[in-house]
Amino acid sequence: MSIPAPTVGELDPSIRLLLGPGPSPVHPRVYRAMTTPLLGHLDPEFLGIMNEVQAQLRYVFQTTNPFTIAVSGTGSAGMEAALVNVIEPGDTVIICAAGVFGNRMADIVGRAGGKLVKLEVPWGQVFPHAAIEDALEKHAPVKAVGIVHAETSTGAMQPIDGLGKLCHAHGALLVVDTVTSLGGIPVTVDAWEADAIYSGTQKCLSCPPGLAPLTLSPRALDSVRARKTKVQSWYLDAGMVADYWAEGKRVYHHTAPITMVYALREALRLVAEEGLEERFARHRSNSAALIAGFAALGAKPLSPEGSRLPSLNAVTPPEGVDEAAVRKYLLTEHDIEIGGGLGPLAGKLWRIGLMGYGSSQANVLAVLSAIEQGMKKQGKAVAPGTAAAAALRAYDAA
Amino acid sequence: MSIPAPTVGELDPSIRLLLGPGPSPVHPRVYRAMTTPLLGHLDPEFLGIMNEVQAQLRYVFQTTNPFTIAVSGTGSAGMEAALVNVIEPGDTVIICAAGVFGNRMADIVGRAGGKLVKLEVPWGQVFPHAAIEDALEKHAPVKAVGIVHAETSTGAMQPIDGLGKLCHAHGALLVVDTVTSLGGIPVTVDAWEADAIYSGTQKCLSCPPGLAPLTLSPRALDSVRARKTKVQSWYLDAGMVADYWAEGKRVYHHTAPITMVYALREALRLVAEEGLEERFARHRSNSAALIAGFAALGAKPLSPEGSRLPSLNAVTPPEGVDEAAVRKYLLTEHDIEIGGGLGPLAGKLWRIGLMGYGSSQANVLAVLSAIEQGMKKQGKAVAPGTAAAAALRAYDAA
Numbered sequence: 021m022s023i024p025a026p027t028v029g030e031l032d033p034s035i036r037l038l039l040g041p042g043p044s045p046v047h048p049r050v051y052r053a054m055t056t057p058l059l060g061h062l063d064p065e066f067l068g069i070m071n072e073v074q075a076q077l078r079y080v081f082q083t084t085n086p087f088t089i090a091v092s093g094t095g096s097a098g099m100e101a102a103l104v105n106v107i108e109p110g111d112t113v114i115i116c117a118a119g120v121f122g123n124r125m126a127d128i129v130g131r132a133g134g135k136l137v138k139l140e141v142p143w144g145q146v147f148p149h150a151a152i153e154d155a156l157e158k159h160a161p162v163k164a165v166g167i168v169h170a171e172t173s174t175g176a177m178q179p180i181d182g183l184g185k186l187c188h189a190h191g192a193l194l195v196v197d198t199v200t201s202l203g204g205i206p207v208t209v210d211a212w213e214a215d216a217i218y219s220g221t222q223k224c225l226s227c228p229p230g231l232a233p234l235t236l237s238p239r240a241l242d243s244v245r246a247r248k249t250k251v252q253s254w255y256l257d258a259g260m261v262a263d264y265w266a267e268g269k270r271v272y273h274h275t276a277p278i279t280m281v282y283a284l285r286e287a288l289r290l291v292a293e294e295g296l297e298e299r300f301a302r303h304r305s306n307s308a309a310l311i312a313g314f315a316a317l318g319a320k321p322l323s324p325e326g327s328r329l330p331s332l333n334a335v336t337p338p339e340g341v342d343e344a345a346v347r348k349y350l351l352t353e354h355d356i357e358i359g360g361g362l363g364p365l366a367g368k369l370w371r372i373g374l375m376g377y378g379s380s381q382a383n384v385l386a387v388l389s390a391i392e393q394g395m396k397k398q399g400k401a402v403a404p405g406t407a408a409a410a411a412l413r414a415y416d417a418a
Numbered sequence: 419m420s421i422p423a424p425t426v427g428e429l430d431p432s433i434r435l436l437l438g439p440g441p442s443p444v445h446p447r448v449y450r451a452m453t454t455p456l457l458g459h460l461d462p463e464f465l466g467i468m469n470e471v472q473a474q475l476r477y478v479f480q481t482t483n484p485f486t487i488a489v490s491g492t493g494s495a496g497m498e499a500a501l502v503n504v505i506e507p508g509d510t511v512i513i514c515a516a517g518v519f520g521n522r523m524a525d526i527v528g529r530a531g532g533k534l535v536k537l538e539v540p541w542g543q544v545f546p547h548a549a550i551e552d553a554l555e556k557h558a559p560v561k562a563v564g565i566v567h568a569e570t571s572t573g574a575m576q577p578i579d580g581l582g583k584l585c586h587a588h589g590a591l592l593v594v595d596t597v598t599s600l601g602g603i604p605v606t607v608d609a610w611e612a613d614a615i616y617s618g619t620q621k622c623l624s625c626p627p628g629l630a631p632l633t634l635s636p637r638a639l640d641s642v643r644a645r646k647t648k649v650q651s652w653y654l655d656a657g658m659v660a661d662y663w664a665e666g667k668r669v670y671h672h673t674a675p676i677t678m679v680y681a682l683r684e685a686l687r688l689v690a691e692e693g694l695e696e697r698f699a700r701h702r703s704n705s706a707a708l709i710a711g712f713a714a715l716g717a718k719p720l721s722p723e724g725s726r727l728p729s730l731n732a733v734t735p736p737e738g739v740d741e742a743a744v745r746k747y748l749l750t751e752h753d754i755e756i757g758g759g760l761g762p763l764a765g766k767l768w769r770i771g772l773m774g775y776g777s778s779q780a781n782v783l784a785v786l787s788a789i790e791q792g793m794k795k796q797g798k799a800v801a802p803g804t805a806a807a808a809a810l811r812a813y814d815a816a
Contacts, residue, residue: 023480023608025690026473031680033463035455043456043676054677055449057433058441058626060755065431075424082421092628093491093653096672100653128652210421222673228456230490230628230675252650254526255491255498272760274494275620277628277678278441279452282429292423357458362670 036351037378039387040359041172041332042200043222043229044375046283050227053286054279061275071267073281076288080202080225080296081217081235083209089265090284091232091256092277095199095220098232100128101256102195102216103166105236105244109133111163114155114192116140116147120173120362121197125166132252134163143364144174144322144334149183156190164193164215170201172223173362175334175371176323177205184213193240199223202233203291204303204331204375215240221280224303224331226376227287230280290377303330305418306379309411310372311335313388316410317395317402322369331379333372334361338400343370346394354390384411434749435776437785438757439570439730440598441620441627442773444681448625451684452677459673469665471679474686478600478623478694479615479633481607487663488682489630489654490675493597493618496630498526499654500593500614501564503634503642507531509561512553512590514538514545518571518760519595523564530650532561541762542572542720542732547581554588562591562613568599570621571760573732573769574721575603582611591638597621600631601689602701602729602773613638619678622701622729624774625685628678688775701728703816704777707809708770709733711786714808715793715800720767729777731770732759736798741768744792752788782809 038045059066077088091098103125107113113134115126118141129136137159141147147167156162165187169178180196187194193215198207204224209217215237222229236244236258244251244258251257255274264273291299307330311321318338321328328334337343343360344367350356361369372387374380388407395402436443457464475486489496501523505511511532513524516539527534535557539545545565554560563585567576578594585592591613596605602622607615613635620627634642634656642649642656649655653672662671689697705728709719716736719726726732735741741758742765748754759767770785772778786805793800 021477021480021604021606021694023477023482025477025693026470028470028474028683028687028690031451031454031467031683033454033457033461033467036457036461038456038458040458042673043458046456051453051455053429054452056429056431057449058436058444059431059434060436060438060441061627063431063434063749063755069429069431072424072426076426079419079421079423082419084421093495094673094675097491097653100651124652131648131650131652206419208419220673228675228677229459229673230678250529252529253498254522254529255495275441275492275618275627277492277626277675279626279681280628280675280678283677285426285429289426292426295423296419351461357461 034355037356037383037386039372039378039383040357041371041373042375044226044373045378046228047226047287047290047377049290050283050286053282056282058278061278062272066278067270069281069285070265073285074265076285076292077233080288080291081207081209083235085235085237087241087262088235089261090281091234092274093232094229095232097256098218098220098234099125099197101234101258102218103128104132104253104256105251105258106164106193106195106216106240107132107134108247108249110135112137112159112161114139114152114159114162114165116152116167118143118145118174118176119168119171121171122168144176146176146178146327149186153186156192160190162190162192164195166195168197170198170329170331172200172332174322174365175329175332177327177329180212180214188213193243200329200332203299205300205329209235221284221287224375225287225291226378227283230277231284303374303379306374306381306384307333308418309414310374310384310388312414313384313407313411316406317392331373331375333374335370336368337370341395341398341400343367345398346391349394349397350390356387356390358387381415432753435754435781435784437771437776437781438755439769439771440773442624442771443776444626445624445685445688445775447688448681448684451680454680456676459676460670464676465668467679467683468663471683472663474683474690475631478686478689479605479607480609481633483633483635485639485660486633487659488679489632490672491630492627493630495654496616496618496632497523497595499632499656500616501526502530502651502654503649503656504562504591504593504614504638505530505532506645506647508533510535510557510559512537512557512560512563514550514565516541516543516572516574517566517569519569520566542574544574544576544725547584551584554590558588560588560590562593564593566595568596568727568729570598570730572720572763573727573730575725575727578610578612586611591641598727598730601697603698603727607633619682619685622773623685623689624776625681628675629682701772701777704772704779704782705731706816707812708772708782708786710812711782711805711809714804715790729771729773731772733768734766735768739793739796739798741765743796744789747792747795748788754785754788756785779813
């Protein structure tokens with residue numbers, strides 16, 4: 021062999037507190053589950069585990085959709101799976117884009133041969149349903165509307181309630197991105213009457229990245245089954261994937277990432293043990309305390325109240341603060357990861373994820389205090405503990 | 419919440435010996451690596467780990483290709499990535515199909531809008547290069563030739579040496595599936611002059627499924643960069659993925675499955691510690707012993723000598739043996755998984771994987787002895803230990 025082996029030492033990374041836009045901290049029980057020896061992907065016991073995961077996902081998605089699975093890829097694979105199955109070349113598709121992920125949806129529509137109608141509002145804002153209704157009427161017939169429930173790049177929380185009915189009244193399917201919401205804030209697929217909804221495992225489910233939960237309504241699946249053209253992706257073909265996941269069928273399609281399925285199963289057990297309502301309340305309470313702490317530092321949320329994600333808190337740093345220097349200080353001095361702004365918001369935002377296992381009072385105090393210290397290094401001194409005190413008062417008041 | 423949580427107990431699967439077509443047994447150090455706390459996917463330390471994994475993959479692929487990465491999906495995602503990046507609508511593509519995976523390539527060519535030229539030989543046989551040369555001439559110009567080095571469905575080992583030069587002489591790119599060969603038998607990408615080569619982690623690398631090693635030659639990458647149309651997959655777009663993996667660029671694309679990258683890194687350290695040549699010799703020696711043991715039971719290899727994979731041993735069970743009943747007996751009584759035949763070979767084959775960590779004398783003796791006992795249950799008695807003795811004699815003779 022002419023190419024020599026490189027020298028690669030023992031894996032020994034820094035232990036970070038992951039409070040950025042994801043991945044989020046993984047629960048120890050999830051790490052433990054991943055050391056469970058593999059079953060084969062066609063082992064009857066693994067097929068039983070797939071059934072369990074499907075039932076668990078129906079709970080977090082709040083749906084009875086038979087097609088409720090985990091796509092064998094990360095969240096963006098879930099996005100692509102949702103879109104390329106629904107769209108056939110020439111279909112008109114409305115995408116609501118006010119951030120990186122809405123724009124990613126728009127990109128995929130073009131690759132799938134769809135006729136893109138892109139609606140836009142400034143990053144950080146949400147779409148009024150009336151604007152979507154107008155577009156549905158103006159561009160009829162529309163095959164699908166794609167919208168992001170939880171825009172990770174801005175922290176905006178888009179109201180979805182009522183949108184399914186609106187789309188269906190115009191003969192369109194509703195595609196929803198819940199990557200940063202599933203398991204952290206209510207995602208009510210059946211109540212929304214949404215048709216293709218995907219997520220990721222590495223946000224509010226506190227599982228490593230590697231799978232993309234996906235659920236399709238019977239209406240969406242009928243549309244896939246009635247396609248005139250093959251889905252452009254073999255790997256993400258929902259018809260074939262459905263036959264693989266369907267109990268009693270289990271037609272071999274591809275080798276599932278078994279260890280990640282184990283991880284997701286354990287993460288979803290933790291969600292069920294806590295209960296969705298309790299989990300949502302925890303996310304709300306920690307986010308409120310974080311925002312209160314930021315207010316004491318002079319940092320304001322990007323989005324207005326009522327359209328902010330408690331799982332991903334985007335705030336504008338106080339005037340004159342070098343936000344990137346603070347982030348670097350957090351990472352190097354405190355081993356805390358937070359996110360910055362993207363696109364038009366680069367340099368103008370901190371994005372703090374308080375997701376799943378990572379949404380805790382301890383983490384709120386840790387990140388606020390470190391940011392306070394980072395600002396002090398830049399001459400923006402406040403009395404030590406100002407942010408933590410404000411956060412604790414918010415917990416008290418709640 | 420109206421959909422209640424299902425009751426799902428602690429994860430406690432049977433501990434199987436995985437000697438089927440994959441996944442293969444995972445080395446304990448790889449399980450351990452997966453419990454390493456996550457870094458963020460944009461953490462400078464994780465970017466360093468990506469560099470290491472690229473260097474490690476160049477060693478197992480025996481290539482200097484800068485574009486050498488792990489696709490964030492299982493082996494089939496690697497296949498799709500290789501093909502959809504190379505093919506533009508209308509391109510003529512020759513696929514050599516003599517099993518499930520060659521046929522899967524052919525399916526993907528159609529979905530990518532390629533004009534498919536499918537060459538076939540009976541399952542279990544390999545393609546003479548002259549037949550490929552004829553097709554290249556007859557169907558010129560040809561954009562790419564796709565071929566499977568290690569056909570998991572039949573155990574056939576396709577000679578690749580010289581094929582790159584042949585393709586290039588006709589202006590075509592060479593795409594090679596090495597899912598069941600990488601790390602088990604020589605895969606010499608640069609010597610082959612191959613252009614797009616993909617694999618999976620769950621075979622001879624002894625890592626869980628979840629990533630697909632992929633390397634593209636500069637020629638292939640130039641072809642991707644010169645495309646007139648966007649790659650149909652956003653998730654698998656090699657141009658974007660290249661900018662994410664390229665040192666010094668690291669343009670955010672998607673969240674990598676970090677834990678799986680940790681696992682692969684450790685699996686590749688194990689490969690380097692053993693050394694490729696030593697590893698290949700181990701695979702050959704255990705396979706030879708297995709085949710000798712099978713011969714003593716009256717089971718014959720499907721493919722002729724010289725075109726058999728030591729990593730995936732496909733044998734025809736002795737006349738009158740119910741192969742499925744033996745496999746079920748192995749699974750239920752011995753916790754040993756082996757594979758059966760697929761497609762035209764359903765009911766006519768046993769497929770025994772001796773891959774990576776799973777390729778050991780202990781496993782050879784375990785599976786042969788259990789099969790011998792399973793045959794005895796069907797009235798096909800041989801003296802106890804017949805198969806094991808034959809295998810041990812083969813080890814002695816080697």
